[in-house]
Amino acid sequence: MMEMATSFLYPPPPSILLNTMTVVGLAALTNMVWSEVSGNNLKYSKFxxxxxxxxxxxxxxxxxxxxxxxxxxxxxxxxxxxxxxxxxxxxxxxxxxxxxxxxxxxxxxxxxxxxxxxxxxxxxxxxxxxxxxxxxxxxxxxxxxxxxPEPTLDLKFSGFLMFIVGIVGNLYHHVLLAKLRKEDEGSGKKEYKIPKGGLFGVVICPHYMFEILVFWGFFMISQTIYSLSLAISTTFYLVGRSYATRRWYLSKFDDFPKRVKALIPFVF
Known part of the structure; x- marks a missing residue:
């Protein structure tokens, strides 16, 4: 297992700060995932x-x-x-x-x-x-x-490509979301609609899916233990966030299509 890890990771840095923050970061994000799934969402956006x-x-x-x-x-x-x-x-x-x-x-x-x-x-x-x-x-x-020495498996170029795909896909779906939001004239109330276009027909949070690609792109470019822990933490948090988002749409819209998953097409 250790030999496999060293093939795509740089060795742990001689830094107590970094090694501690790697563990702390994973623990903190795990708690945030549970908070999202249990309904105690961070208070921004639609929540x-x-x-x-x-x-x-x-x-x-x-x-x-x-x-x-x-x-x-x-x-x-x-x-x-x-x-x-x-x-x-x-x-x-x-x-x-x-x-x-x-x-x-x-x-x-x-x-x-x-x-x-x-x-x-x-x-x-x-x-x-x-x-x-x-x-x-x-x-x-x-x-x-x-x-x-470079890791045996050099991932930096494929990581940069993954980052580009992620950032473009995230931006595109953010633009689609922005087009849905509007203010009722004279009322000042929020109005939400079920997103359409792009990958919204299969998952309600394609922007989160592409955001995950961005952070895994960071890891593949850097190939450090800390960036790996950050990618894992971000993935788990956005899994929880997307679950909470789908649950929110189900509660707000009677016509929300059940076939639309949270984050992974046809799976979750």
Missing amino acids: NNASSQKQRFGSISSRTGMLCLYTPAFLAASASFFLSPSEDLRFLLLKSSLSLHFFKRIFEVLFIHKYSGEMPVDVAFTITSGYFSSTALVLYSQSFTLGL
Whole structure:
């Protein structure tokens, strides 16, 4: 088993911080998965009900909140070009992919997604810290691989291809979702519809499916233990999130087609 792992992974870094955060991250995401499945969702997007609950730390507009989620991680990824200059192609692909990923998210917040309502400050802070720390730690972990022999199975180019497929597919389905959202004239109420187009005919969360490809692309580019744990954690969280999303649509729409799965076509 160890020999197989070393064929596609760099050895564990000599860093207590990274090794600890790998375990902590997996444990935290496992708890988040259970929370999503059990109905205790993170309060943003369609699951947000901030306006009807007293928030301990206050709230901010959803658009501002979403910008707060992604901007620090984007700055961390972008700064890595200057703070950790390297001619290593793998490191360059990782920096570029992370930067493009969070730039796309910021672009979507500003020009694609439509928002209403508010986001609790504590939720915004928690998610922002998670994105920023995981981005910084992925890059920090990669710095320990510089000068080491490449893994026997080099996945960086196939990983970059997977990342591109994931980010394009995610963007496309986000555009389809944005076209469905609108405000009732004069009422200011949210209106949701069953998504159509793209892969929405077979799964209700194709954007999550492509998001998973993005994070597995990060892992395949970097091939570090920390990035593997991040990909696994993200996958399990989005599985829980997609399950909760499908359950939400089933509760809101009597005509929701039962054949439409949550995340994996014809399976789940």
